[in-house]
Amino acid sequence: MPLHLSLAPTWAKACAVFSLAARCLLVACTFFLASCATKDRDHYVRVSVPDQKMLVFRKGVEIDRYDVSTSKFGVGSRSGSNATPLGTMEVAKKIGKGARLGMKFKGRRATGEIVRPNSPGRDPIVTRILWLRGLESQNRNTFSRCIYIHGTPEEWRIGTPVSYGCIRMRSRDVVDLFNTIGVGARVEVTMSPFPSQIVRTALPPPAPALLAPARPSPPAPALSARLATPRLAPAAPPASRVASPARRAKAGTTDAPGV
Numbered sequence: 154m155p156l157h158l159s160l161a162p163t164w165a166k167a168c169a170v171f172s173l174a175a176r177c178l179l180v181a182c183t184f185f186l187a188s189c190a191t192k193d194r195d196h197y198v199r200v201s202v203p204d205q206k207m208l209v210f211r212k213g214v215e216i217d218r219y220d221v222s223t224s225k226f227g228v229g230s231r232s233g234s235n236a237t238p239l240g241t242m243e244v245a246k247k248i249g250k251g252a253r254l255g256m257k258f259k260g261r262r263a264t265g266e267i268v269r270p271n272s273p274g275r276d277p278i279v280t281r282i283l284w285l286r287g288l289e290s291q292n293r294n295t296f297s298r299c300i301y302i303h304g305t306p307e308e309w310r311i312g313t314p315v316s317y318g319c320i321r322m323r324s325r326d327v328v329d330l331f332n333t334i335g336v337g338a339r340v341e342v343t344m345s346p347f348p349s350q351i352v353r354t355a356l357p358p359p360a361p362a363l364l365a366p367a368r369p370s371p372p373a374p375a376l377s378a379r380l381a382t383p384r385l386a387p388a389a390p391p392a393s394r395v396a397s398p399a400r401r402a403k404a405g406t407t408d409a410p411g412v
Contacts, residue, residue, distance in 0.1 A: 192337025193244070198330075200320060202228060202237065203346045205312050207320070209333060217333065220312045222305070222321040227314075228344065230292045235317045238285075238292040238300060242340045245286035245296055247331060254324045255279050255306065268306045270324065280304030280324040281331040285340055302340070303327060 197210040202223050209217040229236035248261050257266040258278045268275050283302040287295035298318065305311070305321040315321075320342075322330065 193335030246284040248282040
């Protein structure tokens with residue numbers, strides 16, 4: 154058998170394998186470029202563990218702030234610790250678009266049950282899920298640990314660290330965040346407190362008093378004018394009311410000592 158005929162099947166198989174590999178590489182590159190093109194690089198989220206607050210920035214300008222709840226087990230990335238990871242992460246997936254407020258999620262799937270805020274004894278994941286992926290060596294297992302930003306029915310506890318590793322928000326707040334940031338938005342969790350002018354909300358200026366303006370007091374007369382004014386002697390009582398000494402003695406009304 155000629156050599157070129159014996160090598161034909163091998164060459165055909167090699168061409169088929171090469172073609173398949175080329176197609177897979179093309180698909181992978183397409184998905185990679187598409188993911189890079191759709192990543193949100195305009196928004197940046199920062200969470201302060203000491204303050205239990207979240208700030209949202211668009212192109213470096215703060216646009217929103219929320220109260221949150223991080224883990225009651227502290228911070229860290231050890232598997233099974235139930236701690237909130239520190240460092241820089243990104244939003245890897247967004248789950249729950251269009252779900253009603255209070256929609257319960259189990260296994261990241263909507264169950265159809267609506268849990269009202271502050272329902273006694275209820276603490277599921279509700280409303281929205283933003284699944285985080287770690288971008289640093291210290292938090293690279295964030296995605297596999299299933300660390301989310303999500304809604305909670307225990308809204309009365311927001312502002313204190315009570316979660317099991319995730320970052321909890323009120324339902325309306327997490328919907329607002331979900332609609333604001335996209336996949337790829339950076340999320341930083343830090344142990345640094347925010348500046349006091351950010352944490353504390355300035356009180357509004359007092360409303361103007363609705364009172365009529367006070368009338369100015371008349372000026373005091375000059376000292377020379379007061380000295381020049383003659384003093385009048387006290388007026389004498391009317392004659393009809395003045396009794397003579399004889400009449401007072403007759404009536405027994407004299408002011409004699411010892412009487």
